[in-house]
Amino acid sequence: MLLVLGWWAVSASGGTFYLPTPGEVAATFAETWFSQRLLDDVLPSLARLLAGYVLATLLGVGLGVPIGLSPRLRATAEPVLEFFRAIPPPILVPLVMLLAGIDNAMKVLVIVSGCVWPILLNTVEGVRALDEVLSDTCRMYGVRGLSRLRRFTLRGASPQIMAGLRQALSIGIILMVISEMFASSSGLGFTIVLFQRQFQIAEMWSGIVLLGLLGFALSVLFRWLERRVLSWYYGRGGERA
Amino acid sequence: MLEVTGLKKVYQAPGRSVEALRDLTFRVDAAELVCVVGPSGCGKTTLLRCVAGLLPATAGTVRVSGEPVKGPPPSMAVVFQEYGRSLFPWMTVWQNVELPLQEKKVPREERRRRVAESLEAVGLAEAASAHPWQLSGGMQQRVAIARAAAYEPKVLLMDEPFAAVDAQTRADLEDLILRLWRDLEVTTLFVTHDIDEAVYLGQRVIVLSSSPTVVMEDLKIDLPPQRDQLTTRSLPRFAELRGHVYAQIQRARGVREAGPAEQEAR
Known part of the structure; x- marks a missing residue:
């Protein structure tokens, strides 16, 4: 609230062209986004984000589990993974453009390439730190194969996996926008840059507000999901005995 | 043996x-x-x-x-010392006891009967839907004992x-073990x-x-x-x-x- 008031005070008194008042932005917001743009720009953006995020999850958990389970594989893979993680994902956009063109596949690939690392590394860590007594219990009572994976390995590592997914979500939103700024004909990032180039300043601001709201909504959604999946973990105090 | x-x-x-x-x-x-x-x-x-x-x-x-x-x-069944770490915290007491029987492909009806009986035997029939971390240490170890008993090991x-x-x-649990050992x-x-x-x-x-x-x-x-x-x-x-x-x-x-x-x- 204070933030909006402050914004309003500065913009109303200064009245520069580049800083419209909150009222103007709010009015523009409705007419800009509750229109065809919702279908043309917002939904494709979200669809690419979802596709990239799901792919990154499958890839990250799928690779993370075997690496976490095998000390030898881990010793080989971990330095490489840390290196890839250290590369800022936006820098991959030009490279992926060269390799995969400028269509949807490129944007999804960029999102995957950024999101996969926190998921992968957290999964490795979660699987590595699985409780030995529980592991012995599984062996004694014949819990093996897929059942072991589903009921023990993934559940036991889920606090770390969820932490990785949370990091990946914010990275994914950033990459969604950045990938659209480079070469695109639709999407939120593209539209915001377009508004800026055409000096539609209030529209540009409304796009930024929309992104903020989207990010907030997604994180609320994620927190709800996390609470459900990890209720046992929070129930016992979030700490492993 | x-x-x-x-x-x-x-x-x-x-x-x-x-x-x-x-x-x-x-x-x-x-x-x-x-x-x-x-x-x-x-x-x-x-x-x-x-x-x-x-x-x-x-x-x-x-x-x-x-x-x-x-x-x-x-x-063979084992009851470990670390009761806090041998039960699956994401499962209820019932599910913990039932899991080994599911893996053993025991038919559903018999599974239900065995889980209910063994929870009854350790005095935890009431706690079936609780999670292990909601129970005291002694009760958690009872769950582990019930799980072993339901498994019907040799x-x-x-x-x-x-x-x-x-x-x-401890004294209570010792007598519980003696009773189960005799019964089973x-x-x-x-x-x-x-x-x-x-x-x-x-x-x-x-x-x-x-x-x-x-x-x-x-x-x-x-x-x-x-x-x-x-x-x-x-x-x-x-x-x-x-x-x-x-x-x-x-x-x-x-x-x-x-x-x-x-x-x-x-």
């Missing part, structure tokens, strides 16, 4: 090796309850893990009903199951560091030396079969046996000071 012959376990680490178990030979007959006691650090848990097939032995064999143990045998192994619960709970007629190997507990529960007590471990004594406990916390523990014979085991363990400690437990690798 359970035969351990010449069991030896050496832990290999770069530059040195630690001989945890030197040479252990003993047997547990069908439907017998045998306790294993030894000075702390004598490799009780190593012994139990070897018997359970969780840890490969360096030499010697473990046989269950004549079959050599290579991995965890399907006819051999039940217990690794210091009551080391981490308070004295009163299950061959039981009970590892403990508590001499009183070993003498109170066991038909025999196997006294281990300190590491590198051998069997010091295989002692028959000639107390009346019906045990009771108050009367059994106040019998003169109980005190004698207890004193005898205590003296043996003191002797084992002395042996350890005389001889080095760790050997440099050649």
Whole structure:
């Protein structure tokens, strides 16, 4: 609230062209986004984000589990993974453009390439730190194969996996926008840059507000999901005995 | 039923090796309850893990009903010391008990019956839908015992199951184990560091030396079969046996000071 008031005070008194008042932005917001743009720009953006995020999850958990389970594989893979993680994902956009063109596949690939690392590394860590007594219990009572994976390995590592997914979500939103700024004909990032180039300043601001709201909504959604999946973990105090 | 012959376990680490178990030979007959006691650090848990097939032995064999143990045998159940870590925190009490039966492909109706009965037997029928971390330590260990009982094993192994619960709970749990053992007629190997507990529960007590471990004594406990916390523990014979085991363990400690437990690798 204070933030909006402050914004309003500065913009109303200064009245520069580049800083419209909150009222103007709010009015523009409705007419800009509750229109065809919702279908043309917002939904494709979200669809690419979802596709990239799901792919990154499958890839990250799928690779993370075997690496976490095998000390030898881990010793080989971990330095490489840390290196890839250290590369800022936006820098991959030009490279992926060269390799995969400028269509949807490129944007999804960029999102995957950024999101996969926190998921992968957290999964490795979660699987590595699985409780030995529980592991012995599984062996004694014949819990093996897929059942072991589903009921023990993934559940036991889920606090770390969820932490990785949370990091990946914010990275994914950033990459969604950045990938659209480079070469695109639709999407939120593209539209915001377009508004800026055409000096539609209030529209540009409304796009930024929309992104903020989207990010907030997604994180609320994620927190709800996390609470459900990890209720046992929070129930016992979030700490492993 | 359970035969351990010449069991030896050496832990290999770069530059040195630690001989945890030197040479252990003993047997547990069908439907017998045998306790294993030894000075702390004598490799009780190593012994139990070897018997359970969780840890490969360096030499010697473990046989269950004549079959050599290579991995965890399907006819065996274990109750671990760390109750807080042996139950799945993301499952309810019921699900924890039911899981091994699902894996064993026990039909649904029978599964329900066995889970309900064993939870009833340990006095936790009310807590079936709770999660383990909502229960006290003693109750959690009861769940682990119920899980083992529902599994209907031929051999039940217990690794210091009551080391981490308070004295009163412990007495209750000891009587629970005696009752279940009698009802199920299950061959039981009970590892403990508590001499009183070993003498109170066991038909025999196997006294281990300190590491590198051998069997010091295989002692028959000639107390009346019906045990009771108050009367059994106040019998003169109980005190004698207890004193005898205590003296043996003191002797084992002395042996350890005389001889080095760790050997440099050649």
